[in-house]
Amino acid sequence: MREILLSTKDKETGQPDTLAVYDTSGPFGDAGETVDLTRGVKPLREDWIEARGDTQRLSGLSSDYGRQRLMDASLDHLRFNHARKHPRKAVGQPVTQMYYARQGVITPEMEYVAIRENQQLENQLGKVFQPITAEMVRDEVAAGRAIIPANINHPECEPMVIGRRFLVKINANIGNSPVTSDIASEVSKSIHAIRWGADTVMDLSTGANIHETREWILRNSPVPIGSVPLYQALEKVGGKAEDLTWEVYRDTLIEQAEQGVDYFTIHAGLLRKYIPHTFKRMTGIVSRGGSIMASWCTAHQQENFLYTHFEEICDILAAYDVGVSLGDGLRPGSQFDANDAAQFGELVTMGELTKIAWSRHVQVMIEGPGHVPMHLIAENMEMELRHCFDAPFYTLGPLVTDIAPGYDHITSAIGGSMIAQMGASMLCYVTPKEHLGLPDRDDVKTGVVTFKIAAHAADIAKGHPGAILRDHAMSKARYEFRWLDQFHLALDPDTAYAFHDATLPDDADKRAHYCSMCGEHFCSMRANRKIRETC
């Protein structure tokens, strides 16, 4: 949590008023902490994981690729010095949060999550009203309606929950591409994303040295990290989809699970039979993972190996508590393609896979579109709930029009806020660079803040207890011309301050009872006082 210090004082105690808000930045948001990026952040969960006694430290890495990279001296200059060479693995039973929840156990992770979701209320209402209890978190996780992505090899992660009864979360995608980017800039983007409010970060790297990049990102991340193992598997076979094998993919799963990735996007719902449906589309298959698997299926005339090996995948995931985010390889990439047979066919298969994952105690979320006009959004949410049995829905947008490249953070925040109000649990951000190029740091920030808006608007609309308190604090500060309090309460204080400075740069203006929009005579807020007194 973060406590925002206000300029007003409590009438009784004389202490300054504060507002506690949910915060994702971990030690990076703590003035009292200094993080040495070459050592990573503190492993908060280490003792909890150890205490459960259900894991062992391995003598070395289990994946061929992980070992190979470790022994490659030419990579020494790129390597994170404190990479985990002895990862943990389950000794027997699954080690997932879902497994424990189903046993009736409240893990420290569940307790942490419950406290965290209540923060605003504890502060404002004197710790009396705590609607989100650890028991409720446990029950939601046990039922599959919520997930706590928390790989046992990512002890640095501050637990968080993704589910319909909790605050709407947002994910920021980062990652290099073969065309541009390097390790330092990706780590910097990741930290920038969580500093502005990303609840999880997906490392979608597809370029060089993605194993090493991921290690740097994970060791410096207080939020869950997601990935798409297929991307790296494809790199390993020289970028040729037809050369992919289950063995290469399997090794990649283990490699990444032992690094600590908290959830994997797996495009196991894309079956061969759905591919011909995409030929009627305006934009075919727009998911990277979807097009890779469709290429593989087509080249081999075989069923998607992620589908045929899904049980085995789940067993690997259960041994590390990696969540599965079922990728929507057939999501629509244009308004024209929304809600078609390809998309909804895959969704039904995702429901089938959800049951399999749950039978192995693997935590599941379902990825959703994409490009969808506003009037077709509700059907997506309804279909997901029905066919995937209330598993959390994690959507990309949806983008409500195709004609605004350069502004797709906005087209997607419109659809995102709507679907979150309807029940989506996490929104994947979209940056202004979507459809045009790889986002830079500024784009990452714009994407994150925009999606915090969408998520927060949905939290208010859903009546999440406490969400509205920050709005009330802001409105009160606005009415009382407490400019600095307004900036501090804003999702992006820097921009709010700078914009005010643009027309009224003097310090005195930050105390003035009007602003440059209307000036003094036309300031309605000023007039109110007099009206109240006179009326």
Add this chain to the structure above:
Amino acid sequence: MREILLSTKDKETGQPDTLAVYDTSGPFGDAGETVDLTRGVKPLREDWIEARGDTQRLSGLSSDYGRQRLMDASLDHLRFNHARKHPRKAVGQPVTQMYYARQGVITPEMEYVAIRENQQLENQLGKVFQPITAEMVRDEVAAGRAIIPANINHPECEPMVIGRRFLVKINANIGNSPVTSDIASEVSKSIHAIRWGADTVMDLSTGANIHETREWILRNSPVPIGSVPLYQALEKVGGKAEDLTWEVYRDTLIEQAEQGVDYFTIHAGLLRKYIPHTFKRMTGIVSRGGSIMASWCTAHQQENFLYTHFEEICDILAAYDVGVSLGDGLRPGSQFDANDAAQFGELVTMGELTKIAWSRHVQVMIEGPGHVPMHLIAENMEMELRHCFDAPFYTLGPLVTDIAPGYDHITSAIGGSMIAQMGASMLCYVTPKEHLGLPDRDDVKTGVVTFKIAAHAADIAKGHPGAILRDHAMSKARYEFRWLDQFHLALDPDTAYAFHDATLPDDADKRAHYCSMCGEHFCSMRANRKIRETC
């Protein structure tokens, strides 16, 4: 209309494909036209107005203030040289579009509007399918469900329609304030706004020389101009609300009507009895006009003179065809205050006033909130339709959260797209500077493009015939890697081009079959071709 030239060719004719889109920029968007700002744009409607034979040219200005400013030599350097010194006025019957519609007459304005709303279809579908006919426009205007703001003294205006069955429109606010701004920059903002797609512009000036500023804006505006006469009336009495009189206000109405303002925001629905309801609010009265009238009512212990003189106001408006936009002086300024007794009380009175205006053939729209959480938006639309008899709803946002100063173009576009889908006819833009300061040119552009997104998304969701064609053209260009076509089809080609340039600046990259987001191997669009061939 504007025709976007694509790089593909028609299979039959061999001619380049084009897409016609609705365009608001008038001669400013026409490469073949040069506009001399000191002379203004051509008076397109002059002959139509003349031909109706229902108006006369006056020997001079009718307002005291207009005459006074004209005779003031110290203003010569500020004055628009070709200001209309002999405005038109009705000779007898009302001259409003509503009056004619009710007589069964289709005016050239109605015909223009019908053609304009159909443009995209004429182009794409060979002029066969024209769902929006002049008869339909006439019937909607006659019923009060749509308005065509078209002052007889603003012949430069290209007619446009605001109503639920037509494309959703957007308004851009400009105008100087006592704190900052000058005539040149306001004219520049106005032209910038229409060049990016503002359907109407409201001049909300409250600073010096607003009479002269307005003349420059009107003479250079191919879109309807709205204003809030109360602001200028307040300036005339030295900024003291209690010194306002009906006489000063009346003179201001005539002054502005004779300059050519197409619609007036009039806060006549704010009755004395509603004021005490605002005392329970978090942010009181946030409308500038609302706070001025509440101050006046309170100071004089009298009913709002805009309400008591509303018949007389309508008679003035009918003589020039100025539309009335009933101002929501009690709109909520915070999530806390949304949908309260003050707001809905005023709305009911606006319905009463709508009937009065219609009885005098004056065109009416209803202004709406404001700050409203998503789950309370629908009630606003339903109440408006019920209590104001289907008069067009013209909303500011609504902003769906209060905590994002610096990003309120986004918080309001979310609410705006939702309420437009539900039936709002025009959205007032909000810029990133909202709550912080006066917008500059860049803010105006950002606000306009953001609201074009919201309006367009609603057009698609409402099934407006033709709206989706641009999305399809964009998606097709995207799938075929026609980068330049994508930029040209974008709401903001400049930004799309610049963002693509940011990572791939070479000309060759504008023809490449991938982009920097995913690179070549990971480009799903590339993969599709092969999948189709092989499958």
